[in-house]
Amino acid sequence: xxxxxxxxxxxxxxxxxxxxxxxxxxxxxxxxxxxxxxxxxxxxxxxxxxxxxxxxxxxxxxxxxxxxxxxxxxxxxxxxxxxxxxxxxxxxxxxxxxxxxxxxxxxxxxxxxxxxxxxxxxxxxxxxxxxxxxxxxxxxxxxxxxxxxxxxxxxxxxxxxxxxxxxxxxxxxxxxxxxxxxxxxxxxxxxxxxxxxxxxxxxxxxxxxxxxxxxxxxxxxxxxxxxxxxxxxxxxxxxxxxxxxxxxxxxxxxxxxxxxxxxxxxxxxxxxxxxxxxxxxxxxxxxxxxxxxxxxxxxxxxxxxxxxxxxxx
Amino acid sequence: xxxxxxxxxxxxxxxxxxxxxxxxxxxxxxxxxxxxxxxxxxxxxxxxxxxxxxxxxxxxxxxxxxxxxxxxxxxxxxxxxxxxxxxxxxxxxxxxxxxxxxxxxxxxxxxxxxxxxxxxxxxxxxxxxxxxxxxxxxxxxxxxxxxxxxxxxxxxxxxxxxxxxxxxxxxxxxxxxxxxxxxxxxxxxxxxxxxxxxxxxxxxxxxxxxxxxxxxxxxxxxxxxxxxxxxxxxxxxxxxxxxxxxxxxxxxxxxxxxxxxxxxxxxxxxxxxxxxxxxxxxxxxxxxxxxxxxxxxxxxxxxxxxxxxxxxxxxxxxxxxxxxxxxxxxxxxxxxxxxxxxxxxxxxxxxxxxxxxxxxxxxxx
Ligand SMILES: Nc1ncnc2c1ncn2[C@@H]1O[C@H](COP(=O)(O)OP(=O)(O)OP(=O)(O)O)[C@@H](O)[C@H]1O
Ligand SMILES: [Mg+2]
Numbered sequence: 001x002x003x004x005x006x007x008x009x010x011x012x013x014x015x016x017x018x019x020x021x022x023x024x025x026x027x028x029x030x031x032x033x034x035x036x037x038x039x040x041x042x043x044x045x046x047x048x049x050x051x052x053x054x055x056x057x058x059x060x061x062x063x064x065x066x067x068x069x070x071x072x073x074x075x076x077x078x079x080x081x082x083x084x085x086x087x088x089x090x091x092x093x094x095x096x097x098x099x100x101x102x103x104x105x106x107x108x109x110x111x112x113x114x115x116x117x118x119x120x121x122x123x124x125x126x127x128x129x130x131x132x133x134x135x136x137x138x139x140x141x142x143x144x145x146x147x148x149x150x151x152x153x154x155x156x157x158x159x160x161x162x163x164x165x166x167x168x169x170x171x172x173x174x175x176x177x178x179x180x181x182x183x184x185x186x187x188x189x190x191x192x193x194x195x196x197x198x199x200x201x202x203x204x205x206x207x208x209x210x211x212x213x214x215x216x217x218x219x220x221x222x223x224x225x226x227x228x229x230x231x232x233x234x235x236x237x238x239x240x241x242x243x244x245x246x247x248x249x250x251x252x253x254x255x256x257x258x259x260x261x262x263x264x265x266x267x268x269x270x271x272x273x274x275x276x277x278x279x280x281x282x283x284x285x286x287x288x289x290x291x292x293x294x295x296x297x298x299x300x301x302x303x304x305x306x307x308x309x310x311x312x313x
Numbered sequence: 314x315x316x317x318x319x320x321x322x323x324x325x326x327x328x329x330x331x332x333x334x335x336x337x338x339x340x341x342x343x344x345x346x347x348x349x350x351x352x353x354x355x356x357x358x359x360x361x362x363x364x365x366x367x368x369x370x371x372x373x374x375x376x377x378x379x380x381x382x383x384x385x386x387x388x389x390x391x392x393x394x395x396x397x398x399x400x401x402x403x404x405x406x407x408x409x410x411x412x413x414x415x416x417x418x419x420x421x422x423x424x425x426x427x428x429x430x431x432x433x434x435x436x437x438x439x440x441x442x443x444x445x446x447x448x449x450x451x452x453x454x455x456x457x458x459x460x461x462x463x464x465x466x467x468x469x470x471x472x473x474x475x476x477x478x479x480x481x482x483x484x485x486x487x488x489x490x491x492x493x494x495x496x497x498x499x500x501x502x503x504x505x506x507x508x509x510x511x512x513x514x515x516x517x518x519x520x521x522x523x524x525x526x527x528x529x530x531x532x533x534x535x536x537x538x539x540x541x542x543x544x545x546x547x548x549x550x551x552x553x554x555x556x557x558x559x560x561x562x563x564x565x566x567x568x569x570x571x572x573x574x575x576x577x578x579x580x581x582x583x584x585x586x587x588x589x590x591x592x593x594x595x596x597x598x599x600x601x602x603x604x605x606x607x608x609x610x611x612x613x614x615x616x617x618x619x620x621x622x623x624x625x626x627x628x629x630x631x632x633x634x635x636x637x638x639x640x641x642x643x644x645x646x647x648x649x650x651x652x653x654x655x656x657x658x659x660x661x662x663x664x665x666x667x668x669x670x671x672x673x674x675x676x677x678x
Contacts, residue, residue: 208403211370216417216468217391226416230407 055289062282071278079283088268092287095254095264098179099247102186103240106194109187111236114198115228119210130199133192145185145256152176152184152257177259185257186247193246194239201235202228204307233303241295248288320382321346321472321504322367327376329362336362338528339376344521346381346471349498349505353515354525355551360508361476363525367506368474369393380472396470400477402457404449404464410436411445414463435463438497455486462494466501473498475507479514491517512552516540524548541598544585546676549596556602556644558595562587562675570675576639579616581673594676599647601672604634604658605665615667620644622658634658636666 065074083089117129136144151157152175159171175181205228213223229236247253251266263271265288272281299305322344329337337359344350352360365371367378369390378386385393404413415432423431436442439459449457458478465473478494479487495518498505509515515522516536523533524547532539532548543549550557563578564571570583572595581595603609610617620636623643627650634646646666658664 208399208401209405212399212403214370214390215397216420218420222420227405
């Protein structure tokens, strides 16, 4: 059978010619190895530009020699030495502890909210309820944190409220300008992260899981401990890391709520920059980055963090 | 209110409304202990609602649920002697097979050694010996459902509730699992209530079938009765491959009734005490119909109606013949494919469709 007498195979051949006739730019936009390939590389480019490169620069600059106004290439661990032999290391450690405290409190307050929304709120309303937690972020962080001052101060709202209802007779002055104030500030600022990531993790937990628990007779505590927490572990961990790192890094909070001498990694970096000690600022940043990477690595080994994205994929 | 303790389940005037939707309307029935009971019906009929009411996952709007004569209407699922097997692969994804099966026992604080033994025993029962260490995602769908079954059975509840346990399986596996379910039920001897909309599945496993549709329990009986002697028109329409003709009783006498189908008048057995003038539906399963040669039609003894032959559909074991009645209705006549060289028909040819008088059933509207 020749091609002329076989109209059956004619259309595909025609279409084939059509493709070949497409201009180059059209093929680039629609073809297999045109734009699709480029799109594939965008995350890679993004990660290089905004993650790998800054991290590498931070590490490199942290071992540069300090000059009066900037730094010059070289290799010295002087900045690290300065950090570990001054009060800064101790402050850093304290900030880590406060941050860890904020993580625990956020978990206790925030995760049950996530579970509640997932279990008890009708499915169609769940995302809207979760969206409510975004609202505070519409206000500048500085203002949000600053607004806590009149609430937490000696003659603030909290104290007068507690006195009004008769819980205390003397105003407590140990809230504002103390580590407690910092932890409260961190919890109030970062609680939504726990709610978000907790909810995201809970979304991956099918509704039937709760019904099975009811059927088997698992009470609230057993269900929470044996089922919910293990299944939501990646989300809880992600939220925790987020809060921990921000607690460590957002210098505003100890500056505004922590009183004289209150620091965290963020404020140490800020002070170092103000003092034009760039290698020290870089070293503190590097230590934070390493801390974060170590946490992420441990978390990934323990919980497989990719699981948190499962409900989306 | 009858409170017969021999009945594993007794449901009295049970209703469930979801807002304006009446999912279940005053349903009453009872299930004898140790029976394999199937709730069969079309989608949205209220089967799941009924099963969940029995299991205690939802609260009825009205009515009572008795389990072994005890009123459990207000009890939580775990306070009832019931256990549920869910449609989806409802295993705890982070627990091994053995942990999944043993979790209910662990909650009951059973000693570890005894627990392990019971779990092993149950896994053997469902044919998953040696699978204890596997994780759910390492199992096939059928295996996951077996694990679910084991997880429920290990608690030794009196009543096992299964909501479309095989719906997610492919046809072949579903068939195997049906027989397996039946075997297990016979072995453990407890009451199974199984929801499905698959007729074949229902026929395979059931001791009794209840047809549930439109929030009502339409009819119940042994599989053979429901298939061969459906009482309600809906059942006849839903089960098997029945042809339905609407008509009116014109005359009754003895246990026979004469039914006017507009285009023909036929005789049928009057089992339901119908009176003349009543509107009825006449149902005949397609395999009980035959295409007659003029000679057969002459020989008598058969009820006959004229029809126009449309087409034949070869289905392997059987062949379906589509014919059109004088009133335009199209019906199915099914014959065994490898019968003695059956007469062949041309589309458009006039044929006679016939059946034995006792093959037809009358359903008052
Ligand atoms: N949570 C609910 N809210 C509102 N209506 C519901 C709800 N659950 C069920 N219904 C309605 O109740 C009716 C019966 O539903 P049910 O799930 O019992 O049907 P089913 O027989 O199990 O169907 P299927 O075979 O599709 O599972 C349906 O009309 C359904 O839309
Ligand atoms: Mg259902």
